[in-house]
Amino acid sequence: VSQSRYVTIYHNRLTMVCVLDPCHKYPMGYAIGSHESPALIREALTNAIRHTIELFGSRYKPMQLQSDNYQKKLMVPFYQAMSTYYTPAALKNAKSKVVEPYFKYLNKNYCQLMFRDNWSGFGITSRQELQPNAEWLNKVRKDIPDEEGCRQQIITMMEAERAKNREKFMQAWINTPAEDKVLFPDAEYLMLMGERSEYCNTITGKGLKITINGQEITYDCFDQRMRNHLNESWVVRYDPQDYRDWE
Numbered sequence: 001v002s003q004s005r006y007v008t009i010y011h012n013r014l015t016m017v018c019v020l021d022p023c024h025k026y027p028m029g030y031a032i033g034s035h036e037s038p039a040l041i042r043e044a045l046t047n048a049i050r051h052t053i054e055l056f057g058s059r060y061k062p063m064q065l066q067s068d069n070y071q072k073k074l075m076v077p078f079y080q081a082m083s084t085y086y087t088p089a090a091l092k093n094a095k096s097k098v099v100e101p102y103f104k105y106l107n108k109n110y111c112q113l114m115f116r117d118n119w120s121g122f123g124i125t126s127r128q129e130l131q132p133n134a135e136w137l138n139k140v141r142k143d144i145p146d147e148e149g150c151r152q153q154i155i156t157m158m159e160a161e162r163a164k165n166r167e168k169f170m171q172a173w174i175n176t177p178a179e180d181k182v183l184f185p186d187a188e189y190l191m192l193m194g195e196r197s198e199y200c201n202t203i204t205g206k207g208l209k210i211t212i213n214g215q216e217i218t219y220d221c222f223d224q225r226m227r228n229h230l231n232e233s234w235v236v237r238y239d240p241q242d243y244r245d246w247e
Contacts, residue, residue, distance in 0.1 A: 014150055017044040018158075022098050025105075026169040028052075030158050032151050038071050045082065046193045049184060050241060055166075056173065061184040066098070081192050084182055110157045190237040200233035210236050 017040050019029035029048025033040040052060040065083035067075065072088065080086045089097055145153065173181075201210050207220030219236075 012147070014147070014154065015040065016154055016158075017041050018099060018102070019044050019048040020099050020102055021169070023172050024165045024168045025102055025161075026165045027158050027161050030154075032154055036070065038074050041070075041075060042078065042193070045078075049082070049189065049193065050239075052184070053242075055170065059184040059186070059189055061182050063180050063182055068097075078192070082184075106157065106161075110160075114157075115153050190239065194237035194239055197236040197238070200235055202233055203230050208234060208236070212238060213240065 015033055015035050017031050017033075017036065018027055020026070021028050028051055029044045029046070031040050031043035031047055033043075049059060049061065052058070062083045064085040064087060065079050066087045066089055067079055068089050069091065076086065076088070197210050197212070201208055203226065207218045209216065209218045211217070
Protein backbone atom coordinates (compact mmCIF):
# COMPACT_ATOMS: atom_id res chain seq x y z
CA VAL A 1 0.00 0.00 0.00
CA SER A 2 1.41 3.35 -0.99
CA GLN A 3 0.40 6.69 0.45
CA SER A 4 0.69 9.94 -1.50
CA ARG A 5 1.94 13.04 0.29
CA TYR A 6 1.16 16.48 -1.09
CA VAL A 7 3.27 19.45 -0.11
CA THR A 8 2.29 23.03 -0.87
CA ILE A 9 5.15 25.03 -2.37
CA TYR A 10 5.24 28.62 -3.60
CA HIS A 11 7.65 28.75 -6.51
CA ASN A 12 5.87 26.95 -9.32
CA ARG A 13 5.81 28.83 -12.61
CA LEU A 14 3.57 28.71 -15.63
CA THR A 15 4.81 28.73 -19.21
CA MET A 16 3.43 30.96 -21.96
CA VAL A 17 3.90 30.35 -25.68
CA CYS A 18 3.41 33.50 -27.76
CA VAL A 19 2.75 33.92 -31.49
CA LEU A 20 4.10 37.37 -32.25
CA ASP A 21 3.57 39.39 -35.39
CA PRO A 22 6.72 41.53 -35.86
CA CYS A 23 4.52 44.30 -37.21
CA HIS A 24 4.15 46.59 -34.19
CA LYS A 25 4.98 43.57 -31.96
CA TYR A 26 1.36 42.45 -31.93
CA PRO A 27 0.66 39.21 -29.98
CA MET A 28 -1.59 37.33 -32.40
CA GLY A 29 -1.91 34.28 -30.17
CA TYR A 30 -0.81 32.84 -26.87
CA ALA A 31 -1.37 29.81 -24.67
CA ILE A 32 -0.58 29.13 -21.01
CA GLY A 33 0.45 25.78 -19.56
CA SER A 34 2.65 24.05 -17.04
CA HIS A 35 5.55 23.52 -19.46
CA GLU A 36 6.53 23.94 -23.10
CA SER A 37 5.19 21.19 -25.31
CA PRO A 38 4.05 20.63 -28.91
CA ALA A 39 0.45 20.66 -27.65
CA LEU A 40 0.91 24.08 -26.02
CA ILE A 41 2.52 25.47 -29.19
CA ARG A 42 -0.40 24.23 -31.28
CA GLU A 43 -2.81 25.78 -28.80
CA ALA A 44 -1.06 29.16 -29.17
CA LEU A 45 -1.13 28.92 -32.98
CA THR A 46 -4.81 27.97 -32.91
CA ASN A 47 -5.49 30.94 -30.65
CA ALA A 48 -3.74 33.16 -33.20
CA ILE A 49 -5.88 31.87 -36.07
CA ARG A 50 -9.07 32.32 -34.05
CA HIS A 51 -8.00 35.88 -33.27
CA THR A 52 -7.92 36.69 -36.99
CA ILE A 53 -11.71 36.29 -37.03
CA GLU A 54 -12.01 38.76 -34.14
CA LEU A 55 -9.79 41.25 -35.95
CA PHE A 56 -10.66 40.84 -39.63
CA GLY A 57 -14.03 39.06 -39.68
CA SER A 58 -12.60 36.01 -41.48
CA ARG A 59 -10.01 33.37 -40.72
CA TYR A 60 -6.55 33.98 -42.19
CA LYS A 61 -3.29 32.04 -42.15
CA PRO A 62 0.12 33.73 -41.94
CA MET A 63 1.94 34.43 -45.17
CA GLN A 64 5.24 33.60 -43.44
CA LEU A 65 5.92 31.79 -40.19
CA GLN A 66 9.19 31.58 -38.28
CA SER A 67 9.94 29.39 -35.28
CA ASP A 68 12.79 28.09 -33.20
CA ASN A 69 13.99 24.51 -33.58
CA TYR A 70 12.11 23.01 -30.65
CA GLN A 71 10.72 19.56 -31.57
CA LYS A 72 11.32 20.42 -35.22
CA LYS A 73 10.73 16.89 -36.57
CA LEU A 74 7.26 16.93 -35.06
CA MET A 75 6.36 20.60 -35.48
CA VAL A 76 7.80 21.62 -38.86
CA PRO A 77 5.14 19.76 -40.93
CA PHE A 78 2.49 21.55 -38.86
CA TYR A 79 4.15 24.94 -39.42
CA GLN A 80 4.43 24.29 -43.15
CA ALA A 81 0.78 23.28 -43.41
CA MET A 82 -0.50 26.46 -41.79
CA SER A 83 1.64 29.02 -43.63
CA THR A 84 2.65 29.88 -47.19
CA TYR A 85 6.33 30.20 -46.31
CA TYR A 86 7.97 28.59 -43.29
CA THR A 87 11.36 29.90 -42.18
CA PRO A 88 13.14 28.31 -39.20
CA ALA A 89 15.23 30.65 -37.09
CA ALA A 90 18.93 30.32 -37.85
CA LEU A 91 20.96 28.60 -35.16
CA LYS A 92 23.21 30.87 -33.07
CA ASN A 93 21.84 33.97 -34.75
CA ALA A 94 20.33 36.29 -32.14
CA LYS A 95 19.36 38.87 -34.74
CA SER A 96 16.87 36.44 -36.27
CA LYS A 97 14.98 36.11 -33.01
CA VAL A 98 11.94 38.27 -32.37
CA VAL A 99 10.12 36.61 -29.49
CA GLU A 100 12.99 36.48 -26.98
CA PRO A 101 13.47 40.30 -26.81
CA TYR A 102 9.69 40.63 -26.57
CA PHE A 103 9.60 38.38 -23.52
CA LYS A 104 12.31 40.52 -21.94
CA TYR A 105 10.14 43.58 -22.64
CA LEU A 106 7.13 41.90 -20.99
CA ASN A 107 9.26 40.96 -18.01
CA LYS A 108 10.51 44.50 -17.43
CA ASN A 109 7.35 46.45 -18.28
CA TYR A 110 4.68 44.22 -16.76
CA CYS A 111 5.89 41.39 -14.55
CA GLN A 112 8.58 43.29 -12.66
CA LEU A 113 6.31 46.30 -12.05
CA MET A 114 2.81 44.87 -11.72
CA PHE A 115 3.37 41.36 -10.35
CA ARG A 116 5.97 42.07 -7.66
CA ASP A 117 4.69 39.52 -5.18
CA ASN A 118 5.27 36.61 -7.54
CA TRP A 119 7.87 37.91 -9.99
CA SER A 120 10.85 35.58 -9.76
CA GLY A 121 13.43 37.72 -11.54
CA PHE A 122 15.78 37.02 -14.45
CA GLY A 123 17.84 33.88 -14.95
CA ILE A 124 16.03 31.88 -12.31
CA THR A 125 16.26 28.62 -14.23
CA SER A 126 19.97 28.83 -14.90
CA ARG A 127 21.66 30.21 -11.75
CA GLN A 128 21.37 28.52 -8.39
CA GLU A 129 21.85 31.73 -6.44
CA LEU A 130 18.77 33.18 -8.12
CA GLN A 131 16.43 30.45 -6.95
CA PRO A 132 13.52 31.60 -4.73
CA ASN A 133 14.43 32.32 -1.13
CA ALA A 134 12.45 29.94 1.10
CA GLU A 135 12.19 32.38 4.03
CA TRP A 136 10.91 35.21 1.84
CA LEU A 137 8.46 32.90 0.06
CA ASN A 138 7.07 31.78 3.40
CA LYS A 139 6.69 35.39 4.52
CA VAL A 140 4.71 36.52 1.44
CA ARG A 141 2.93 33.25 0.61
CA LYS A 142 -0.51 34.74 1.31
CA ASP A 143 0.07 37.40 -1.34
CA ILE A 144 1.19 34.98 -4.04
CA PRO A 145 -1.66 34.06 -6.41
CA ASP A 146 -2.67 30.47 -7.05
CA GLU A 147 -2.44 28.94 -10.52
CA GLU A 148 -5.68 30.47 -11.74
CA GLY A 149 -4.69 33.88 -10.36
CA CYS A 150 -1.36 33.65 -12.16
CA ARG A 151 -3.10 32.71 -15.38
CA GLN A 152 -5.31 35.77 -15.08
CA GLN A 153 -2.24 37.96 -14.58
CA ILE A 154 -0.76 36.67 -17.85
CA ILE A 155 -4.06 37.05 -19.71
CA THR A 156 -4.43 40.63 -18.42
CA MET A 157 -0.90 41.43 -19.60
CA MET A 158 -1.39 39.97 -23.08
CA GLU A 159 -4.78 41.55 -23.62
CA ALA A 160 -3.31 44.90 -22.56
CA GLU A 161 -0.61 44.43 -25.21
CA ARG A 162 -3.22 43.66 -27.83
CA ALA A 163 -5.29 46.69 -26.90
CA LYS A 164 -2.25 48.99 -26.96
CA ASN A 165 -1.10 47.96 -30.44
CA ARG A 166 -4.39 47.01 -32.11
CA GLU A 167 -5.10 50.30 -33.89
CA LYS A 168 -1.65 50.47 -35.50
CA PHE A 169 -1.77 46.79 -36.36
CA MET A 170 -5.18 47.10 -38.01
CA GLN A 171 -3.98 50.04 -40.08
CA ALA A 172 -1.03 47.97 -41.25
CA TRP A 173 -3.47 45.22 -42.24
CA ILE A 174 -5.53 47.68 -44.28
CA ASN A 175 -2.35 48.71 -46.10
CA THR A 176 -1.36 45.08 -46.82
CA PRO A 177 -1.79 44.07 -50.48
CA ALA A 178 -4.75 41.76 -51.08
CA GLU A 179 -2.53 39.06 -52.59
CA ASP A 180 -0.65 38.80 -49.28
CA LYS A 181 -3.83 38.07 -47.29
CA VAL A 182 -4.29 34.30 -47.29
CA LEU A 183 -7.69 32.98 -46.23
CA PHE A 184 -7.81 29.83 -44.11
CA PRO A 185 -10.76 27.75 -45.42
CA ASP A 186 -12.91 26.03 -42.81
CA ALA A 187 -12.19 22.51 -44.07
CA GLU A 188 -8.44 23.08 -44.12
CA TYR A 189 -8.48 24.73 -40.71
CA LEU A 190 -10.50 21.94 -39.08
CA MET A 191 -8.34 19.20 -40.61
CA LEU A 192 -5.21 20.82 -39.24
CA MET A 193 -6.33 22.41 -35.98
CA GLY A 194 -9.78 21.07 -35.16
CA GLU A 195 -10.48 18.59 -32.42
CA ARG A 196 -11.93 15.26 -33.44
CA SER A 197 -14.91 13.38 -32.09
CA GLU A 198 -14.05 10.68 -29.61
CA TYR A 199 -15.89 8.00 -31.56
CA CYS A 200 -16.60 7.37 -35.22
CA ASN A 201 -20.16 8.20 -36.23
CA THR A 202 -22.60 6.86 -38.82
CA ILE A 203 -25.28 8.73 -40.74
CA THR A 204 -28.83 8.26 -39.47
CA GLY A 205 -32.14 9.18 -41.02
CA LYS A 206 -31.85 12.64 -39.46
CA GLY A 207 -28.24 13.12 -40.51
CA LEU A 208 -24.88 12.76 -38.82
CA LYS A 209 -25.48 12.79 -35.07
CA ILE A 210 -22.64 13.37 -32.60
CA THR A 211 -22.25 14.44 -28.99
CA ILE A 212 -19.71 17.16 -28.12
CA ASN A 213 -19.22 18.26 -24.52
CA GLY A 214 -22.49 16.60 -23.57
CA GLN A 215 -24.44 18.41 -26.29
CA GLU A 216 -26.10 16.31 -28.98
CA ILE A 217 -25.79 17.87 -32.42
CA THR A 218 -27.16 16.66 -35.75
CA TYR A 219 -25.64 17.67 -39.07
CA ASP A 220 -27.42 17.16 -42.35
CA CYS A 221 -26.51 17.83 -45.96
CA PHE A 222 -28.62 18.45 -49.04
CA ASP A 223 -26.04 16.75 -51.25
CA GLN A 224 -27.68 13.45 -52.26
CA ARG A 225 -24.29 11.86 -52.72
CA MET A 226 -24.15 11.55 -48.94
CA ARG A 227 -26.69 8.71 -49.25
CA ASN A 228 -23.97 6.63 -50.89
CA HIS A 229 -22.04 6.61 -47.62
CA LEU A 230 -24.68 5.47 -45.13
CA ASN A 231 -22.69 2.39 -44.18
CA GLU A 232 -19.44 4.25 -43.56
CA SER A 233 -18.08 5.59 -40.28
CA TRP A 234 -17.22 9.27 -40.04
CA VAL A 235 -14.68 11.17 -37.99
CA VAL A 236 -16.00 14.63 -37.11
CA ARG A 237 -13.57 17.51 -36.65
CA TYR A 238 -14.76 20.67 -34.93
CA ASP A 239 -13.68 23.85 -33.20
CA PRO A 240 -15.01 23.80 -29.61
CA GLN A 241 -14.76 27.60 -29.40
CA ASP A 242 -16.69 28.30 -32.60
CA TYR A 243 -20.41 27.54 -32.40
CA ARG A 244 -21.50 29.55 -35.44
CA ASP A 245 -22.73 26.50 -37.37
CA TRP A 246 -23.80 24.32 -34.48
CA GLU A 247 -27.50 25.21 -34.44
